[in-house]
Amino acid sequence: MSATRHIAIVGTGPAGGSAAARLLDAGWTVTAFDEQPRSGGNITRVRRDAPATALEQRLGDALICGAAVLGVTGDGRVTWREGATGAVREARFDAVVLACGAYDLHAPVPGTPAPGVTSAGALQALLKGHGAVPTGDVVVAGAGPFLYVAAAGLCRAGARVSAVIDRLGLWDYARLAPAGAAIPGNAVEFARDRTTLARHGVTVLRGRGAAAVENGRLRLDDGRRLAFDRLGLTDAFIAQSQLPRTAGCRLRWHAPGGYFVAETDEWGRSSVANVLVCGEGQGVRGWRHARVSGELAALALLGDAGKRIDTGRARRLLRWRALYARFGEALETRMRAREPVPPAAATVCACESVPLARVDEAVSLGLTDLSSIKVVTRCGMGPCQGRYCEPQVGRAIEQAGAVPRSALNQRTLTRPVGAGEFARGG
Amino acid sequence: MAVDCIVIGTGIIGSFTALALHERxxxxxxxxRGGLAPGTSRSSDGNLLSSDKSGGVMLTLSERSLVLWSDFAARHGNHCEYDPKGSTxxxxxADQAEALAEHVAGHQTAGVTCEFVDAGWERYEPHLGPDTSAIGHWPRDAQVQPMLACYQIARSLSExxxxxxxxxxxxxxEPGADAVTVRFANGDTWSAxxxxxxxxxxxxxxxxxxxxxxxxxxxxxxxxxxERGDVEVNSKIADFGYNATAEDTSGDDAAVQTAAIIESTRSGTILCGSSREFAGFDRSVSTDTLRRVMADCIGIVxxxxxxxxxxxxxxxxxxxxDGLPIIGPVDPDGRIVVATGHEGAGHGLAPVTGELVADLxxxxxxHxxxxxxxxERFTV
Structure with a gap:
């Protein structure tokens, strides 16, 4: 029972990184995949030209960067597309840890999609991964503390951020304070980013939100109009759940955040044996939770294989995890409470240009599962495979007084692959 | 609730049957039990083909159904991407060309509109591979987005x-003396x-x-x-070998058969099939099989x-x-009517199935x- 095992870890952010480190400590073999050119994920992403991190040195050739993992099966097979060649490869592991993080999206604000408008997370990713500093006036709008993190990061890199518009008001933050205060470091980071914004003369409007993008300007819900060259909009964070879907993991609708999430126990075990989901994949709760849950997933694998684990440490990790989860859900609940209800003409699926009205029509027939709505509206049939529209469709179902029943199926191919390369195989 | 008829299943067969009964x-x-058409209709392409039928009852049904599809789009509005784009x-x-010529001649004898083309097929399909030796063309075969057809019928009947x-x-x-009771999980009942x-x-x-x-x-x-791209696929394109796999009734348990069939959709995507295997009720996808399917299609285009x-x-x-649908009553009183067994031809045969069930x-x-x-034909 205590033989070493070969574990695949998908994602090398705080969750995947801590899982990898813990498994390597125990003498197990790890192969880690990351879609980006370098490891680290969205939070601790390293620039292309930075020296190798400690984890990168430990993993060596067992770190496969630039690889899009296309699917995972319940029996431990991982299929991925190589970054350099586009070739599709496959290998089998004893277990798979999915640490794929989260992504941000914005409410279907009328006038979007529009030139110069992306998610705030996309602006941050371009900056961190490629050192790309947006030019001209940057406006960051949406809801929640991430806006300040993203805007402060852009300021420090030399971008001209003119305004941060936060749907959450002081009252919302007051409500969050008790849960947030329990997490050391949280308030410190928040204060530091606020200081950065003040020093760069960034206008901060709280309790205000984006109402529309019109003629290249942002109209706020109080009627104010702001000019921008780049607009970063983030209203919500969504847990990545594509790979758990390919593995056949059971998902549930997570109402506080408004998305489907893989069901796991507190250690990260999913409904499928030997497939674990950690980090933001358990629900969006920030990097501290990610780091703790990654280590817990590693401990679960070790413990399940009969290795002795430090139960005292595990207990402490579980306590921290619960604390972070509570704050994460409290924040999600506040953010969702401030989300505007989009007008019927708003585009919910940008890939296929589907207006909300068409989704409402399907819901009014009594359809409340995502796959049925997909096949009659095309929401989820485009290249993003529903990553962006599924949460919006879920919201439309909730608006009609129902609970979204079941998530979109994703059986394989989380990313497009060249047909020729695919047919040839790896 | 009591009605004349309860239709269980909202796939293409249930949808057209409900519509036909309502229209009578x-x-x-x-x-x-699921959402709209949660089973086979949702996981298919949209073939309405006579070209792959060798003859007999299936060809007769298919030809009738093609007419009914066209009527459906004309009478109810075409909200289901019905497109009589033909099939190739x-x-x-040389051997396949000869066999295909024979197949086309057989259809022509049966009164099906089609032609055998052994040169200049680029006018139909410009992207066929260099080893193409001949094509058959069926101009009246068609394509539909089956889920939209189910949706169109559901919306129209709901209204x-x-x-x-x-x-x-x-x-x-629960069959009774003069009605069948349908019992739902929550205890509700309908009878008909x-x-x-x-x-x-x-x-x-x-x-x-x-x-x-x-x-x-x-x-x-x-x-x-x-994904959408610059490869033009005008009609339904099938490998001649597709006909043999579609009509194969050997029921071989071990083999995965594949044969190319390609269609472009209204939205610009291209669907590539097909494989056939007996694997129980498991609907998971196999990368190996998908690769074979893709390689077959690339072989043709x-x-x-x-x-x-x-x-x-x-x-x-x-x-x-026996390769034929199973349509008719199964219980002694003739109150429970099945409509299944269409294999890969369900979309094509849905309107005629609705018509047969409504006739019955x-x-x-x-009969x-x-x-x-x-x-009854299976009970000896």
């Missing part, structure tokens, strides 16, 4: 106050003079508790969806290699042992096509 003036109610069957090598009930598992069919089981490969789940069954088996198929595969899925065709229930025509489709 019967009161109809429709139930599905591709032969490679006419036909109840649609989704997501409620049916736990039992007739119940139509349009539940495809899952038909036996409700029949077996009554000591009844139909010999339908799930035959799995895979489809790859390619090499330029597909430069597009990207967006997604893939698998579905279960209702396979019937509304007019008492009990359509001399019993060739009657479930």
């Amino acid at each position: 003036g019967l009161s109809v109610a429709v139930a599905d 069957v591709v032969a490679r090598g 006419a106050n036909v109840p649609y009930r989704f997501y409620d598992e049916i736990t039992a069919l 003079g007739h119940v139509v089981l349009a539940t495809g490969v899952w038909s036996n789940e409700l029949l077996e508790p009554l000591g009844l069954s139909v010999p339908v088996r799930p035959r799995k198929g895979h489809i790859c969806v390619l 090499p330029d597909l290699a430069r597009l990207r595969v967006l997604r893939a899925y698998a579905g279960l065709r209702p396979f019937s042992p 229930i509304a007019a008492g025509v009990t 359509p096509y001399d019993g060739a489709l009657h479930p």
